[in-house]
Amino acid sequence: MSLPAADPAFRVHAALDRLAADMPALGIAVSGGGDSTALMHMVADWARGRTIMVATVDHGLRPGSAAEARQAGRAARALGLPHVTLLWQRETETGNLMANARDARLRLLAGWAQRNGLPAVLLGHTADDQAETLLMRLARGSGIDGLASMAEWRDRFGIRWLRPMLGAGRQELRDWLQARGTAWTDDPSNENDDFDRIRIRKAMTALDMDIPALARAANHIQEARDALSHYAAHAARDVTIRNGSITLPRRDYQDAPTEIRRRLIVAACRWITGADYPPRRNTVLHALNALATGHRVTLDGALIEPAGDRIRLFREAAAAMRAPDSHGGTWDNRWKISGLKAGQHVAALGMSEVARVKWRLSGLGRDEAAATPAIWQGDRLVAAPLVRATAPYDVRPLRDSGDFHRLVMAH
Structure with missing residues (x-):
């Protein structure tokens, strides 16, 4: 049955055809909220003989999280989809709790996907998430990488992550579920003003901000980011690698704009250390300033050393x-x-x-x-x-x- 173009499922199915048409098996991350519930139903309609499996991560941060995971499991099994709940075995962690929880979620889902032979996991991010993320990061003074839109796909932790719902809005997905008579579970933390995202979301509603326009702005920034990445790749064309160290031609580095230098140094440091995340922007800028004056400097476990007509980077x-x-x-x-x-x-x-x-x-x-x-x-x-x-x-x-x-x- 063909869907009208105005139906959000039409856009999601088109994205799935583009992103996952050749994949015989897929995982879906389902929290039980409206976005991921809509995704699960749309994927079930689209699957056409593919193996589809569902996982819910229970972070254990709220008393009702276990019950919500069980409800997500019942909803998945009602569609004939196998479901598992992944528990975050939290140790005493430092830093941002929400950031740690997000990282743990991806690691748990990646391990589950690998154990089950799933090459990709579908995530339920929407156009609203694009708009909220843009404003949150703008308020934090993020650079172009932070302001750019979420990519439809990315590879991390040995798994491909797919976001087929970036062209759909949160409210239209809930309207779609209601038209089908399908229930979902609202996370009570979505009303908690302690979280930046919730404050941004409420401000967007109060100001009646145009979510599709904000999402388009994030897409435009992504296009600019991609152009910078290609420039950086060109500047890195004569890099040499030996014994776990990297050598950059100093002239190519010095002739490049600051943003391209930053990208080269960040990529080299991550390559040397295997870090999942880039170093903090301020520490990178400090390293760039040191290099500009001919001094060697350490950056997140890598040592960067000007040496004649070269810049050498190796493990500290x-x-x-x-x-x-x-x-x-x-x-x-x-x-x-x-x-x-x-x-x-x-x-x-x-x-x-x-x-x-x-x-x-x-x-x-x-x-x-x-x-x-x-x-x-x-x-x-x-x-x-x-x-x-x-x-x-x-x-x-x-x-x-x-x-x-x-x-x-x-x-």
Whole structure:
């Protein structure tokens, strides 16, 4: 049955055709609220033989969250869709609770999707979320990356995240559910003025702001961001990568505008450390200022060093020393190591041992060599494979040049 173009399901189905037509299986993140409930019903109508699975994350932050998760499960099973509730086993965390909860939600959903062979998870963000996010980040003084609209898809934690409802508004989705006689659960925290998003949402309503116009503005900023990413990729064309370090031609870096320099440095630091998030903007600007005066500087566990006609970036030795020991597999979120014997472990070579392994012959700098993985038997240094190749130890980087260029284009 064809849908009229005014029906929000028409737009959502068109987005699903564009984003997921070749995927035989999909997951849906469903909280039980109006947006995700509408998404679940629209996907069920569209699925046409695909495997669709549903998950609800219970953060345990409110007394009624478990009951809401059970209700979401009943709604999914009524559509013939398998459902699971994922519990956030919270430890004592620091920082922003809501940000930690969002990050935990994605990690839980990613693990669930990977265990079930789901290549992508659908999220219920709408045009209203676009508009609210734009105003929230504008109030915080965000740069162009923060102000740009949410992408329809992105890859993170080994899973593709799809947002097929960005062209639909929150109220029209609720009207759509009501026309079908379908209920949903309103989260009481949506009335809690302690949260920035709720205050922004209420202000938008009071001012009768044009949500589609704000969403279009975010899309325009996204187009500008994409142009900057392509410029940065061009500026990174002659980057060289060796032994987990990155070298930028200094002239290409200096000839670029500040925003492109920032993007190059952020991508390089994330590539070196494997961090999920970029460094804070103020710390990046401090690093750019230091480089402009010819000084080396550390940034989120990476050391950035002007060296003649090059700028070199590599792992900070002190940060590598803090990495947990590894008994095989991966170490410091940078290296994959094999060949260890019983009782051996991997830890940073360290500054005190650098001279013993004749680091100058390796072509590495002293600080760079100190941050490389070394094989230890208790407190005894056995080998430093990146400084001097030693059988049977094999050390390979977790990321290659393709990963760096993807980070340059990331948003």
